Amino acid sequence: MANMSPEKIRMPEQAPDKRNKNFEEVALGYTPEMAVEEATRCLNCKHKPCVSGCPVNVRIPEFIEKVAAGDFAAAYDIITSTNALPAVCGRVCPQESQCEAKCVRGIKGEPVAIGRLERFVADWHMANCEDTVVKPEPNGKKVAVIGSGPSSLACAGDLAKAGYAVTVFEAFHTAGGVLVYGIPEFRLPKAIVQKEIDKLSAMGVEILTDMVIGKVLSIDEIMDDMDFDAVFIGTGAGLPSFMGIPGEALVGVYSANEYLTRINLMKAYLSEYDTPIRNSKAVAVVGGGNVAMDAARCAKRMGAEKVYIVYRRSEKEMPARLEEIHHAKEEGIEFHLLRNPVKVLDDGNGQVCGIECLKMELGEPDASDRRSPIPVEGSNYVIDVDTVVMALGTSPNPLIRSTTHGLDSNRKGCLVVNEETNQTTREGVYAGGDAVTGAATVILAMGAGKKAAASIDAYLKTK
Secondary structure (H helix, E strand, O other): OOOOOOOOOOOOEOOHHHHOOOOOOOEOOOOHHHHHHHHOOOOOOOOOHHHHOOOOOOOHHHHHHHHHOOOHHHHHHHHHOOOOOHHHHHHHOOHHHOOHHHOHHHOOOOOOOHHHHHHHHHHHHHHHOOOOOOOOOOOOOEEEEEOOOHHHHHHHHHHHHOOOEEEEEOOOOOOOOHHHHOOOOOOOOHHHHHHHHHHHHHOOOEEEOOOOEOOOEOHHHHHHOOOOOEEEEOOOOOEEOOOOOOOOOOEOEEEHHHHHHHHHOOOOOOOOOOOOOOOOOEEEEEOOOHHHHHHHHHHHHOOOOEEEEEEOOOHHHOOOOHHHHHHHHHOOOEEEEOEEEEEEEEOOOOEEEEEEEEEEEEEEEOOOOOEEEEEOOOOOEEEOOOEEEEOOOEEOOOHHHHOOOOOOEOOOOOEOOOOOOOEOOOOOEEEOOHHHHOOOOHHHHHHHHHHHHHHHHHHHHHO
């Protein structure tokens, strides 16, 4: 019998005043009893609207039905038939705007906690099962995958299963892309990402690190000299944006990419790592997305006494997940909304001593129904800070497209691809994820990687 409670089973969490001082995972996950109880809230709808909201079409009602029956192993098999990274997606996907947004239980209450159940199943599997990786029979063809973020991992996994010799070229010293440099440990433990990468290695995927394609090697060399039959570009969107205001070159101003990379990938939060990072007492993070929330919450954990989010629109317009905003507030992050920085202040020695902001008000909605912020003249004020983090979005790095013949890009620097196949404007070269869409979600990037893998397979079978 269905559980008709209008509310999700609450997930246990670390207390805010404890977790804002450590980098351990905030959400503690469901127990088996909680998972079974939540799973019985699913109505197993005939038309399965939740599946249409998932970019990789996880068979959601089917796996939840198995959870409700206590058959967690079968639930895992169902999820992984389309999603290779359930432990990741269960933690970082914006389910509230994807699968859960389509759940009919959300009409008169809260939707089924699909993401929490996916996470539970993946964690249960890791704790209780041994993965048996079977190397497929080689088909004699080679594919290069540039980058090792979610889009690349999905593409490499599907191609390896089809018998291709896959080599992943990663620019950093550690594989994982944004999953390791961008998302903090307290949201996504890096051991989970490493386990997925280890699975690829066990399948025969070769992973080469410190390989900056466009510098160490070009795609032309990979295809022409190293005899790769096809290439997938999944290099993400790692080029940060700045405001162009006075003072952005001062010591103490970071892009969110650099700040998070130093903390997450370079382990600045661990005392045994000698990673250079500013010892901040007061931090202003400019922006309103998930990256801004991650940077602000990291700053608090790194010891800053005061951390501010400065965002030029209201909370209603914030693109960050509601859960991230809620967690940030609980952890003591202060929000300066309808505020726009106009200058970073110099202490006289070339270092940050404050940020000058202008109050804003929202105008009438534009064609996309978004209200543009309008400055309130004479409303300038100063927030005293010693560090400023700019979390204003990112775009693809131009290195690959500027060193490769035949790759077209749009005005935002994103690679142009065929929407049906994800092939670029150069034959045999495919792309997906943020390198094509600009900064987006993990699950959308994975969907693009899987689509590209299928297209590469079809292309090479006819070549």
